Amino acid sequence: AQSVAQPEDQVNVAEGNPLTVKCTYSVSGNPYLFWYVQYPNRGLQFLLKYITGDNLVKGSYGFEAEFNKSQTSFHLKKPSALVSDSALYFCAVRDDTGGFKTIFGAGTRLFVKA
Amino acid sequence: ETGVTQTPRHLVMGMTNKKSLKCEQHLGHNAMYWYKQSAKKPLELMFVYSLEERVENNSVPSRFSPECPNSSHLFLHLHTLQPEDSALYLCASRPSGSSYNEQFFGPGTRLTVL
Numbered sequence: 001a002q003s004v005a006q007p008e009d010q011v012n013v014a015e016g017n018p019l020t021v022k023c024t025y026s027v028s029g030n031p032y033l034f035w036y037v038q039y040p041n042r043g044l045q046f047l048l049k050y051i052t053g054d055n056l057v058k059g060s061y062g063f064e065a066e067f068n069k070s071q072t073s074f075h076l077k078k079p080s081a082l083v084s085d086s087a088l089y090f091c092a093v094r095d096d097t098g099g100f101k102t103i104f105g106a107g108t109r110l111f112v113k114a
Numbered sequence: 115e116t117g118v119t120q121t122p123r124h125l126v127m128g129m130t131n132k133k134s135l136k137c138e139q140h141l142g143h144n145a146m147y148w149y150k151q152s153a154k155k156p157l158e159l160m161f162v163y164s165l166e167e168r169v170e171n172n173s174v175p176s177r178f179s180p181e182c183p184n185s186s187h188l189f190l191h192l193h194t195l196q197p198e199d200s201a202l203y204l205c206a207s208r209p210s211g212s213s214y215n216e217q218f219f220g221p222g223t224r225l226t227v228l
Contacts, residue, residue: 009154032214043116043204043219051214090157094213102217104157 002027004093006105013081014113021076021108023091033074034092034102035065044090050074061085081112117141120205120220128228129195135223137188137205145210146188147217148180151202163188164210195227 003026013019025031032051036044048059055067065076076089091105118139127133137146145164149157160174163182177199181189188205202224206217 004156034216036219041221043118043120043221044206044217045116045219046216049214049216096213101159101162106154106156 002093002095002101002103004091004103004105006089006091006108008108009106010109010111012111012113015083016080019078019081019085019110019112021089021091021110023074023076023105024072025074025091025093026072027093027095029095031074032094032096033065033067034094035059035063035074035076036090036092036104038088038090038107040087047076047089081110083112083114086110086112116218116220118205118207118218118220120203120223122223123221124224124226126226126228127192127195129197131195132191132193134192135190135203135205135225137190137220138186139207139218139220140186141207141209141218143207143209143218144185145208146182146185147206147208148188148190149204149206151204151222157204161190164208192225195225197227200225200227 005024034049035047038044047063048057050057050067058064063078088107088109090107092102094102121136147162148160161180177194179191202222204222205220208217209215
């Protein structure tokens with residue numbers, strides 16, 4: 001069965017410092033992995049996705065994510081955090097075996113302090 | 115803006131009321147979804163409408179009923195709800211055909227059941 005885990009409810013980081021939001025997954029086939037961000041009173045917005053190929057994926061707003069097959073992880077990263085990055089971040093997975101669902105993690109709240 | 119709109123944005127209803135949530139997209143997508151977002155819980159997939167995906171309704175109470183009259187519009191009809199149904203209800207759409215296509219979310223309807 002597919003599953004996604006975001007082990008941290010909250011991540012705190014100072015502005016200008018690098019940030020990492022963690023995600024691990026479990027799927028039957030090959031994974032398609034996604035990161036979404038949710039700002040207050042808004043729906044989820046797509047940030048980036050991994051399909052195949054290069055393990056480092058670049059996305060919107062300077063974010064990137066690293067796919068690690070052996071560790072079944074897809075951590076979100078940014079070299080220098082901004083206060084405006086403060087939001088709720090969701091990791092999600094689909095597989096390529098014909099599964100019907102996108103499975104979302106519980107979300108990680110990122111606080112960036114000025 | 116993602117191109118997916120939802121109305122109303124806020125709804126307060128009593129347990130005996132009947133109301134409907136509306137979702138609209140003109141992105142040419144042919145898969146549409148209803149999700150329930152409750153605090154500190156993973157996104158809960160309620161229903162899917164797509165030519166290639168089955169409708170998910172196994173664990174959703176019958177007081178929620180979806181309607182998809184065409185590929186651009188999606189409704190969620192509500193009747194005799196319970197206070198625990200209070201949540202943010204998110205609509206999403208996706209181009210079907212490839213499992214790696216991301217979803218586009220609306221801003222959500224904040225539902226409060228008194």
